[in-house]
Amino acid sequence: MQTVLSEDQALIRESAQRFGADHGGGDRLRALRDGASGFDPEDLGDAGGDGWLALLAPESAGGAGLGALELCLVAEQAGRALATFPLVPAAAGVLALAEGGESFAELLAGAIAGEALIGPALQGDSRGDAAHPVGLTGGSGGDLKLSGRLMAVPAAANADGFIVDAGEGESRALVLVEADAPGLSAEAARNIDGSPLGVVSLGEVPVAEAAVLARGDAAALLRRRLDTVIQLGLSAELIGVMDAAQEMTNEYLKTRSQFGRTLSAFQALQHRAVDNFMLVESARALVFEAAGFSDRDDGHADWLASAAKAKAGPAVIEVCNSCIQLHGAIGFTDEHDIGLYLKRAMAVSALYGPPPAHLKRYTEHALSAHNDADAEIPHFRVDSDDEAAFRQDVRVWLEKALPERLRNLPTRPNAEDSMWWHKQLHGQGWVAPAWPKEWQGMNASLSEQIILADEMARIGAPEISAQAINHLGPILLRFGNDEQKKTHLPGMVSGDVLWCQGYSEPGAGSDLASLRTSGVIDGDHLVINGQKIWTTWGHLADWMFALVRTDPDAPKKQQGISFILVDMSTPGITARGIQTLPDEDEYAEVFLDDVRVPLKNIVGEMHKGWGVATALLANERAGSANPRINIQALRRIKEKARTNGAIEDPAFRERLMRAELEVLAISAAFAGIVATHQAERELGPDASYVKLLGTESEQRLADLMIEAYGSDGALLLPHKPEDGSFDAASNFLRARRSTIAGGTSEIQRNIIARRVLDLK
Numbered sequence: 001m002q003t004v005l006s007e008d009q010a011l012i013r014e015s016a017q018r019f020g021a022d023h024g025g026g027d028r029l030r031a032l033r034d035g036a037s038g039f040d041p042e043d044l045g046d047a048g049g050d051g052w053l054a055l056l057a058p059e060s061a062g063g064a065g066l067g068a069l070e071l072c073l074v075a076e077q078a079g080r081a082l083a084t085f086p087l088v089p090a091a092a093g094v095l096a097l098a099e100g101g102e103s104f105a106e107l108l109a110g111a112i113a114g115e116a117l118i119g120p121a122l123q124g125d126s127r128g129d130a131a132h133p134v135g136l137t138g139g140s141g142g143d144l145k146l147s148g149r150l151m152a153v154p155a156a157a158n159a160d161g162f163i164v165d166a167g168e169g170e171s172r173a174l175v176l177v178e179a180d181a182p183g184l185s186a187e188a189a190r191n192i193d194g195s196p197l198g199v200v201s202l203g204e205v206p207v208a209e210a211a212v213l214a215r216g217d218a219a220a221l222l223r224r225r226l227d228t229v230i231q232l233g234l235s236a237e238l239i240g241v242m243d244a245a246q247e248m249t250n251e252y253l254k255t256r257s258q259f260g261r262t263l264s265a266f267q268a269l270q271h272r273a274v275d276n277f278m279l280v281e282s283a284r285a286l287v288f289e290a291a292g293f294s295d296r297d298d299g300h301a302d303w304l305a306s307a308a309k310a311k312a313g314p315a316v317i318e319v320c321n322s323c324i325q326l327h328g329a330i331g332f333t334d335e336h337d338i339g340l341y342l343k344r345a346m347a348v349s350a351l352y353g354p355p356p357a358h359l360k361r362y363t364e365h366a367l368s369a370h371n372d373a374d375a376e377i378p379h380f381r382v383d384s385d386d387e388a389a390f391r392q393d394v395r396v397w398l399e400k401a402l403p404e405r406l407r408n409l410p411t412r413p414n415a416e417d418s419m420w421w422h423k424q425l426h427g428q429g430w431v432a433p434a435w436p437k438e439w440q441g442m443n444a445s446l447s448e449q450i451i452l453a454d455e456m457a458r459i460g461a462p463e464i465s466a467q468a469i470n471h472l473g474p475i476l477l478r479f480g481n482d483e484q485k486k487t488h489l490p491g492m493v494s495g496d497v498l499w500c501q502g503y504s505e506p507g508a509g510s511d512l513a514s515l516r517t518s519g520v521i522d523g524d525h526l527v528i529n530g531q532k533i534w535t536t537w538g539h540l541a542d543w544m545f546a547l548v549r550t551d552p553d554a555p556k557k558q559q560g561i562s563f564i565l566v567d568m569s570t571p572g573i574t575a576r577g578i579q580t581l582p583d584e585d586e587y588a589e590v591f592l593d594d595v596r597v598p599l600k601n602i603v604g605e606m607h608k609g610w611g612v613a614t615a616l617l618a619n620e621r622a623g624s625a626n627p628r629i630n631i632q633a634l635r636r637i638k639e640k641a642r643t644n645g646a647i648e649d650p651a652f653r654e655r656l657m658r659a660e661l662e663v664l665a666i667s668a669a670f671a672g673i674v675a676t677h678q679a680e681r682e683l684g685p686d687a688s689y690v691k692l693l694g695t696e697s698e699q700r701l702a703d704l705m706i707e708a709y710g711s712d713g714a715l716l717l718p719h720k721p722e723d724g725s726f727d728a729a730s731n732f733l734r735a736r737r738s739t740i741a742g743g744t745s746e747i748q749r750n751i752i753a754r755r756v757l758d759l760k
């Protein structure tokens with residue numbers, strides 16, 4: 001999945017990719033690593049020449065006037081290439097100088113050109129979470145003196161100056177300290193990847209008033225901006241590192257043979273590679289959406305940046321570790337480049353606060369008292385005035401229309417309640433947000449669709465059946481003929497006709513294309529015989545859309561299948577309801593004996609139903625990316641943990657916060673998906689990625705909820721939302737479904753392995 005980029009942003013990424021190819025790579029890195037300083041000033045000069053250091057400075061100061069997203073695009077390529085210069089700290093140094101005003105103009109020009117390296121020196125201790133540890137004595141008018149020690153400063157011994165955050169309250173100041181200032185010493189050290197860093201010691205270093213970049217509140221604000229761009233930029237660099245490492249590993253799997261076949265043919269290794277891919281893509285979604293969002297609304301910027309680092313840090317180590325394992329012994333050598341990625345991952349993760357420090361910062365934000373339910377998970381967007389008005393309308397209407405008993409249900413509502421709610425939404429004109437107006441849809445803008453989903457999640461609205469609105473509707477709109485649309489779309493949208501999906505059979509589950517229910521042409525009818533199973537609401541539905549084999553002699557099993565609409569009252573159909581694990585009236589087995597269905601009910605071409613079916617499955621899987629269930633679950637866990645004190649347990653808090661980061665990533669991925677749809681691109685196998693992401697997190701949240709409930713975790717509680725009770729046990733059981741229905745997690749991994757990663 002890629003963030004949808006503007007033309008300019010795509011160009012930036014392309015040219016950064018070219019730049020990276022010339023200024024990185026394993027051999028170059030080894031040469032520098034084995035040299036005296038680990039740093040070549042020419043690389044920085046070239047980066048300046050290409051404009052990469054000017055990204056964050058305003059145009060009025062000679063910069064490019066761009067934001068964190070553009071920095072991330074470049075930093076990602078720097079990570080991929082194992083770039084040999086500290087791009088992110090240097091670009092942040094430029095930003096700080098640009099904020100300092102006219103008196104820094106000359107130095108700024110040098111820093112933009114890459115002729116001078118001015119790096120932020122902001123880490124006070126090895127945990128990286130001291131806010132501003134440098135002592136500042138003196139006041140305005142008098143001489144300022146700085147004292148303190150700054151750890152892990154990138155390229156400290158090669159820098160021309162440092163941005164230092166010193167003092168407190170009104171006398172807090174962000175100052176520029178030149179490297180040759182009396183009392184300053186920079187002790188050179190090396191990171192594990194060979195890149196230079198060091199400790200900067202300040203012993204009563206005099207600072208002229210003219211070297212103050214910002215003071216008091218302005219200093220705090222500037223520090224916040226620096227922290228934000230640094231963390232986002234480093235996180236993007238980590239994305240590049242892990243992406244390149246997984247790419248290199250997947251190539252290795254495709255070429256190395258053992259047991260008479262390439263490693264890429266082994267499913268155990270394919271699934272490992274997919275798990276790497278999931279880690280890369282979920283971290284990527286969070287980092288890039290956070291960067292884009294922070295450029296639009298910096299109210300959330302700093303804690304989102306910490307979330308990005310807290311997510312990308314552990315992910316990059318896990319991916320690189322896995323990549324080493326997948327290489328076998330060669331991965332443990334210094335000769336192979338894969339180990340360089342692990343070392344770079346370790347080095348970049350540790351800079352400017354390691355991931356646990358950022359998880360701690362994020363936790364402080366997420367659990368702070370002022371943080372109300374609406375603010376907990378960002379939507380990665382800012383409402384315009386019109387959108388805010390629409391949100392308010394939706395909120396007010398939902399409060400009025402949705403009875404308390406249907407809010408926050410632990411399981412799926414029964415058919416009666418679900419269809420009742422469907423009709424209420426229809427009455428309001430909101431049941432089919434994405435459908436065109438011509439068919440009583442909302443033709444809603446992207447923003448309106450997101451707002452509706454957000455507000456439904458906020459109030460805990462029940463699911464409505466997805467079969468008609470999300471699955472069949474879009475298929476009919478795309479593949480159906482006029483008569484089929486006129487006959488079926490109105491009843492689907494009004495909720496007067498209940499639909500079910502007849503795909504699975506006793507012998508055809510994951511291997512759906514081996515289905516055997518047959519359809520034989522007899523005049524202008526198809527005569528259907530066979531059995532469907534696990535058919536949601538098959539015993540209650542009025543109509544079914546089904547797959548039947550109409551050409552048993554077709555050369556491939558995917559060929560010769562037709563997609564047909566079947567009236568469930570047709571003679572020859574019988575259905576038996578099957579209770580689920582959490583005791584829902586969910587699905588049925590459906591028997592079809594000589595069922596005569598008019599040929600005009602075939603959607604698309606005869607024998608070509610497989611293409612229709614798989615397009616529909618992509619819609620179904622993408623639907624499970626909607627983070628609403630996960631956001632609801634997270635909120636409920638927090639509420640429970642606050643009331644019973646579980647939140648005070650540090651071990652539980654950490655698990656909760658890691659789960660929250662996952663939900664943040666899903667929200668970000670969802671925002672990306674909606675944007676992909678907006679650009680009218682097909683989702684294709686990306687649908688499998690979002691299904692895996694959403695459903696596996698849903699299950700982990702259900703597990704965590706049981707933990708939060710403690711000894712009440714196995715109680716069968718009646719649904720009484722008015723007194724705050726919630727049946728966590730049934731919710732836990734229900735969550736088992738999501739990694740099976742709509743195609744199992746294993747099958748999604750197979751699809752991603754083959755179709756996205758090309759591992760066969």
Ligand SMILES: Cc1cc2nc3c(=O)[nH]c(=O)nc-3n(C[C@H](O)[C@H](O)[C@H](O)COP(=O)(O)OP(=O)(O)OC[C@H]3O[C@@H](n4cnc5c(N)ncnc54)[C@H](O)[C@@H]3O)c2cc1C
Pocket residue numbers: 500501502503504505508509510511533534535536537586587737740741742743744745746747750
């Ligand atoms: C709540 C619920 C609602 C459903 N609603 C509907 C519906 O409305 N309509 C409908 O048609 N179907 C429905 N289904 C069925 C669903 O699509 C199937 O259950 C699913 O596709 C898996 O098929 P199966 O159950 O036969 O499992 P199997 O295919 O038998 O799989 C068993 C196990 O083996 C694994 N496995 C199978 N093949 C492979 C492989 N090649 N590689 C690795 N692992 C593999 C699976 O991942 C799984 O873990 C529903 C299922 C559930 C749980």
